[in-house]
Structure formats: C-alpha cells, structure tokens
Amino acid sequence: MKHLLTLLALLVAWGLNAQKIVDSRQREIVIKNVSVLPMNTETVLSNQTVVVKNGEISAMGTKVVYAKDALVIDAKGKFLLPGLAEMHAHVPPVDDIEPMKEVLLLFAANGVTTIRGMLGHPLHLELRKKIQTGDILGPRLYTSGPSFSGASVKTPEEGIERVRSQKRAGYDFMKMHPGLSKSNFEAVIKAANEEGMTYGGHVSFNVGLWRSIEANYATIDHLDGIVQSLIPRLDTLSEDEVGLFGMFAGHRADLSQLNKALQAIREHHIWIVPTQTLAEHWQSPKRSVDDMLAAPEMKYMSKAQLASWATAKQNTFKSPQYKPESVLKYNEIRKKVIYECQKQGVGLLLGSDAPQVFSVPGFSLKHELTYLVEAGLTPYEALRTGTYNVGQFFKNDNLGVIKKGAVADLVLLNANPMKDISAVGEVEGVMLNGKWLSKEEIKNTLKKLEK
Numbered sequence: 001m002k003h004l005l006t007l008l009a010l011l012v013a014w015g016l017n018a019q020k021i022v023d024s025r026q027r028e029i030v031i032k033n034v035s036v037l038p039m040n041t042e043t044v045l046s047n048q049t050v051v052v053k054n055g056e057i058s059a060m061g062t063k064v065v066y067a068k069d070a071l072v073i074d075a076k077g078k079f080l081l082p083g084l085a086e087m088h089a090h091v092p093p094v095d096d097i098e099p100m101k102e103v104l105l106l107f108a109a110n111g112v113t114t115i116r117g118m119l120g121h122p123l124h125l126e127l128r129k130k131i132q133t134g135d136i137l138g139p140r141l142y143t144s145g146p147s148f149s150g151a152s153v154k155t156p157e158e159g160i161e162r163v164r165s166q167k168r169a170g171y172d173f174m175k176m177h178p179g180l181s182k183s184n185f186e187a188v189i190k191a192a193n194e195e196g197m198t199y200g201g202h203v204s205f206n207v208g209l210w211r212s213i214e215a216n217y218a219t220i221d222h223l224d225g226i227v228q229s230l231i232p233r234l235d236t237l238s239e240d241e242v243g244l245f246g247m248f249a250g251h252r253a254d255l256s257q258l259n260k261a262l263q264a265i266r267e268h269h270i271w272i273v274p275t276q277t278l279a280e281h282w283q284s285p286k287r288s289v290d291d292m293l294a295a296p297e298m299k300y301m302s303k304a305q306l307a308s309w310a311t312a313k314q315n316t317f318k319s320p321q322y323k324p325e326s327v328l329k330y331n332e333i334r335k336k337v338i339y340e341c342q343k344q345g346v347g348l349l350l351g352s353d354a355p356q357v358f359s360v361p362g363f364s365l366k367h368e369l370t371y372l373v374e375a376g377l378t379p380y381e382a383l384r385t386g387t388y389n390v391g392q393f394f395k396n397d398n399l400g401v402i403k404k405g406a407v408a409d410l411v412l413l414n415a416n417p418m419k420d421i422s423a424v425g426e427v428e429g430v431m432l433n434g435k436w437l438s439k440e441e442i443k444n445t446l447k448k449l450e451k
Contacts, residue, residue, distance in 0.1 A: 020441035024434035034075035055434030083113025083409030088351030093121035104138030110362025111411030145171035150179020156187030250330035297363035339376035350386030
C-alpha cells in the first residue's frame with residue numbers, strides 16, 4: 001500500500017509539472033536555484049529562489065517560503081532575465097484578430113513580454129483589453145492609433161479632429177509618420193498637447209529634427225531625422241535624394257555636429273529607438289535577398305509576406321541613388337550615433353520594427369541586441385534598453401526589473417547574456433504577466449506557427 005501511495009504521489013507530481021501553461025493567479029510558481037539578472041544594477045544574484053503569485057514577484061532570496069502545492073521549476077545553471085520589450089512593434093492593422101494572435105505568440109515565445117504597437121487599428125483596442133483580461137495570451141500591449149502622415153492628414157482641421165478622435169477612443173499615444181507639412185504638424189502637436197496625448201515615431205522631412213525636438217517627442221524612432229540633420233547643406237537636397245532615414249546621403253554626415261543634437265534630445269527627455277535591424281536587414285548590401293530568405297526564422301512568415309519583403313529590398317538596391325559603399329558608410333555612422341547616445345546619457349529603447357522587412361517578431365529583437373553590442377554597448381547596456389529602460393520610459397518602477405513587487409514578466413535562459421548577448425536566443429521558459437510557458441509549450445507553439 002505504501003508503494004502504491006508513493007507511485008500515485010509521483011504520478012500526481014509529474015502531472016502537475018507537465019502542465020504547459022500555469023497561471024500564478026491560480027497557483028504559486030517558484031523558480032529555484034537560479035541566477036538572477038535584476039537589471040536595475042549590473043550584477044548577477046546567485047542561487048536565488050523567485051516566488052510568483054497573482055502576476056507579480058512576491059518573494060526573492062536564498063531562503064524563502066512558498067506554498068506546498070506550488071509549481072517548482074529547478075533552474076540550476078540557468079539565468080533569469082526580465083522579459084524583453086519590443087518598443088517598435090507592428091501588430092497587423094487588419095479587421096481580423098487571428099493574425100494578430102499569431103504575431104503575439106511569436107513575440108511571447110521569444111521572451112518578449114511588452115510591445116509598443118506603432119501602427120494602430122481600432123481592433124487593437126479590443127486586443128489590448130483581451131490581453132489584460134487573459135482572454136488572449138500575449139505581451140502587454142501599448143498601442144498607438146492610426147498614424148499621422150502626409151497621406152492621412154491633408155489639412156490642419158483634419159489633423160485636429162484625428163487627435164481628438166484618438167483621445168476619445170483610448171489609444172495610448174500617437175504615431176507620427178513621414179510626409180506631414182509644417183502647418184499640419186503644428187496643428188496636430190497643439191491639439192495633442194491640449195488633449196494630453198503623447199506622440200513619437202518618424203521625423204517628417206519638411207518639419208526636421210530641431211522642430212521635432214522642440215515639440216517634445218516621446219520617442220524618435222529609426223534615428224529618423226538625426227543622421228539627416230548632420231548632412232551638410234541639407235536644405236539643397238530633396239527628400240528622395242536623402243533617402244529613407246538618410247540612406248542615400250547619410251555617408252556625408254558631419255559627426256562633429258552630433259553632440260549638439262544629442263544634447264538637445266537629452267534635455268528634452270526624448271528617448272531613441274534605433275531599429276538598427278531595419279538598416280541591416282533591409283538597407284544594407286551586406287545581406288542579399290537570398291541570404292535573408294534563408295534565415296531560419298523566415299519559416300514563420302507566409303510566402304506572400306516574404307515575397308513582399310524581398311521586393312522591398314530588391315527595389316531599394318535598384319534605386320539610382322543606391323551606392324553600396326555609401327550605404328555601408330551610412331550604416332557605420334548610424335552605429336556611431338547609437339554609441340554616442342549611450343555614452344552621452346540619451347535614453348535608448350530596444351526595438352526592431354517587427355514584423356517589417358526581414359524582421360520576424362521576437363527573433364529580430366535578438367538581432368537588434370547583437371547590433372547594439374556591435375555599435376559599442378556592453379551586453380548589460382544593450383539588455384537594459386529592453387528591460388530597465390522600458391520601465392523608466394513608462395514610469396513604472398516595477399516593470400523591466402526583477403525584485404519583490406515587480407511585474408512577473410520573465411525569461412529563463414540557458415546561459416548568461418551579460419557575458420554573451422547571443423544567450424538571449426537560448427530560451428528555456430517564459431513568464432508572461434505571471435503565466436508560465438514551459439519550453440515544451442514554446443516548442444509546440446512555434447511548431448504550429450510554421451508556414
């Protein structure tokens with residue numbers, strides 16, 4: 001009888017540990033014997049036990065008490081990092097929630113627990129609510145409304161009404177796209193300030209970096225306007241001659257003028273989302289279309305999507321203004337700008353513009369971290385752009401860190417990413433707002449998402 005009871009106990013224990021998704025609101029989750037990277041300081045806390053209850057970290061230390069029926073994960077030899085944030089994400093702006101859910105799962109499976117949607121759609125408001133209630137599994141979502149651009153805003157009055165409409169709808173912020181005229185821009189910014197709406201994104205060519213800084217963007221994304229502002233005699237060039245983000249003329253940028261621009265950006269408390277992955281995967285001649293199509297993560301994208309991305313890259317190469325050697329130099333200048341942002345105290349946020357040209361959700365964020373390190377950041381500094389800095393940006397001291405009381409957004413890794421940034425690709429498990437996704441669950445999820 002004793003042996004039978006022991007066997008039954010083992011079977012029950014096995015069944016409990018085999019659960020693929022466990023919610024800390026229903027059962028405590030314990031990660032023990034783990035090395036913790038808290039990210040509010042550059043340290044590794046060894047042999048920690050982290051207890052998660054009701055979606056937050058309820059206890060952490062070398063000796064803590066937890067419930068007898070808790071799900072216990074022995075993470076000896078592994079490293080616990082706050083969940084990463086994709087601060088320039090694109091959730092499909094379509095009238096169908098199903099493709100949105102696929103994108104969310106790709107992010108989640110790669111340890112991305114927060115996304116900032118940069119091309120809003122009315123259905124994203126419902127999606128955000130369903131994520132918050134737990135009806136849909138995915139990263140916490142901050143969403144812009146439909147963007148403000150030369151195409152969407154034809155008159156000042158149209159821009160003002162668009163601002164007010166997005167405020168009434170409940171979007172988190174406003175996305176700025178290219179093409180805004182000076183008069184339309186001024187009307188939009190004035191209305192946004194009156195309505196208490198924040199805004200960020202692109203810098204319209206006719207508005208320019210300096211006016212955008214004065215307007216107190218929340219973020220400048222893609223380094224847009226920064227490289228362009230450094231090009232001598234910019235006023236003699238057309239937008240087409242300069243190219244997207246300065247691609248065609250950025251190789252002539254005068255870096256001696258950079259400090260002045262970064263000082264103003266810092267003084268206006270503007271954060272920078274570099275999206276260097278976009279420049280490397282789309283604009284750079286280093287990686288051919290065939291090379292990009294052969295990347296392992298492309299199996300999660302549809303043939304139609306890949307064909308569209310291939311065409312975008314090919315068309316860039318075919319442009320009469322495209323000179324491979326000049327674009328390579330432009331990319332190196334971008335990296336110098338990123339490094340100087342870090343060095344001079346300009347806030348950096350992690351973002352890769354996924355899904356976008358050859359940037360697959362979740363996977364591309366790992367590339368972005370690598371490019372930040374190549375630009376001169378230490379692995380710790382790079383990781384902070386997607387963890388601690390994100391909490392500071394959202395004014396939430398319990399986001400992007402691991403400590404008692406923090407939001408339980410976590411990713412368990414097999415190696416230390418502060419020694420080798422590529423370790424972010426070795427995901428053992430993910431905790432998404434207090435819900436534990438095992439390695440088996442992640443593997444099965446990714447398998448289902450293959451096209």
